[in-house]
Amino acid sequence: MSGGSPPQPGMAWVPGGEFRMGSDRFYPEEGPVRRVAVDGLWVDEAPVTVAEFARFAEATGHLTEAEIAPDPADYPGADPDLLVPGSLVFRPSQGPVDLRDARNWWAWVPGATWRSPEGPGSSVEDRQDHPVTQVAYRDAAAYAAWAGKDLPTEAEWERAARGGLEGAVFAWGDEFAPGGRPMANTWQGEFPWQNLLEDGFAGTSPVGSFPRNGYGLHDVTGNVWEWTSDFFALPARSERPCCAPSNPRVTDAAASVAPGEVHPRRVIKGGSHLCAPSYCLRYRPSARQSETVETSTTHIGFRCVVRP
Numbered sequence: 620m621s622g623g624s625p626p627q628p629g630m631a632w633v634p635g636g637e638f639r640m641g642s643d644r645f646y647p648e649e650g651p652v653r654r655v656a657v658d659g660l661w662v663d664e665a666p667v668t669v670a671e672f673a674r675f676a677e678a679t680g681h682l683t684e685a686e687i688a689p690d691p692a693d694y695p696g697a698d699p700d701l702l703v704p705g706s707l708v709f710r711p712s713q714g715p716v717d718l719r720d721a722r723n724w725w726a727w728v729p730g731a732t733w734r735s736p737e738g739p740g741s742s743v744e745d746r747q748d749h750p751v752t753q754v755a756y757r758d759a760a761a762y763a764a765w766a767g768k769d770l771p772t773e774a775e776w777e778r779a780a781r782g783g784l785e786g787a788v789f790a791w792g793d794e795f796a797p798g799g800r801p802m803a804n805t806w807q808g809e810f811p812w813q814n815l816l817e818d819g820f821a822g823t824s825p826v827g828s829f830p831r832n833g834y835g836l837h838d839v840t841g842n843v844w845e846w847t848s849d850f851f852a853l854p855a856r857s858e859r860p861c862c863a864p865s866n867p868r869v870t871d872a873a874a875s876v877a878p879g880e881v882h883p884r885r886v887i888k889g890g891s892h893l894c895a896p897s898y899c900l901r902y903r904p905s906a907r908q909s910e911t912v913e914t915s916t917t918h919i920g921f922r923c924v925v926r927p
């Protein structure tokens with residue numbers, strides 16, 4: 620069944636059905652591979668852009684998490700001088716660093732927002748058609764509600780990203796760069812200091828710079844990570860259900876809170892322009908990470924869906 624004509628411009632129909640979700644070939648949090656069913660739905664052809672988010676902010680006056688000072692209650696023991704509006708900004712290192720410590724490339728920058736993603740003095744003036752960044756989960760959800768849309772569940776997102784290629788490594792097949800052609804905005808070279816720019820982009824790229832997948836979607840992997848509405852959990856390993864779960868959702872916020880943290884974590888999907896094979900081979904439909912809901916960075920954005 621197709622969904623008829625799109626409910627809004629710039630959306631593509633992703634047919635419902637069963638598919639193999641997850642992967643057993645890369646990182647442990649992606650497995651086990653399990654059969655999952657989702658209903659057909661409309662999916663934004665590209666991540667929400669700066670221009671689109673600007674229309675939302677203009678219309679609603681929405682203040683993003685990055686524009687609001689953190690609540691001291693959420694950060695016991697924190698230096699009050701650091702509890703100012705701001706966000707996380709990627710800073711390449713001068714040379715090889717310990718890849719186990721993300722502080723080697725993430726800097727907390729006061730004044731970094733979606734309008735000034737790298738902090739005061741930076742601008743999105745020439746990035747209107749890039750994905751919006753520096754948006755936390757609440758900001759993405761508020762945009763979706765304003766637009767008459769929703770955020771995808773992880774299963775919906777992965778179904779859409781696979782483009783109908785059952786079990787393929789990438790959204791376009793099993794070969795990273797078929798015929799030498801870059802298919803997504805990722806990181807080539809040694810992360811986080813040597814960006815060889817073989818795909819032409821150091822940071823985010825205009826949406827649609829790379830080919831569509833089989834369902835007509837751009838930038839499902841690479842460019843920016845995308846928020847989904849599922850709270851983070853590891854897929855169950857022991858169950859052998861008789862039937863594929865239909866439209867599964869993970870709704871347990873409390874279980875997603877990591878030790879020592881106060882905020883729940885949601886699933887982000889798709890990898891970003893910072894994903895390098897040596898560090899984070901996550902520009903794949905099955906790849907997933909958890910992110911605390913109040914976090915915003917220069918490499919997380921989102922796209923929306925409409926369920927018929």
Ligand SMILES: [Ca+2]
Pocket residue numbers: 804805806807816818819820821822892
């Ligand atoms: Ca790149």
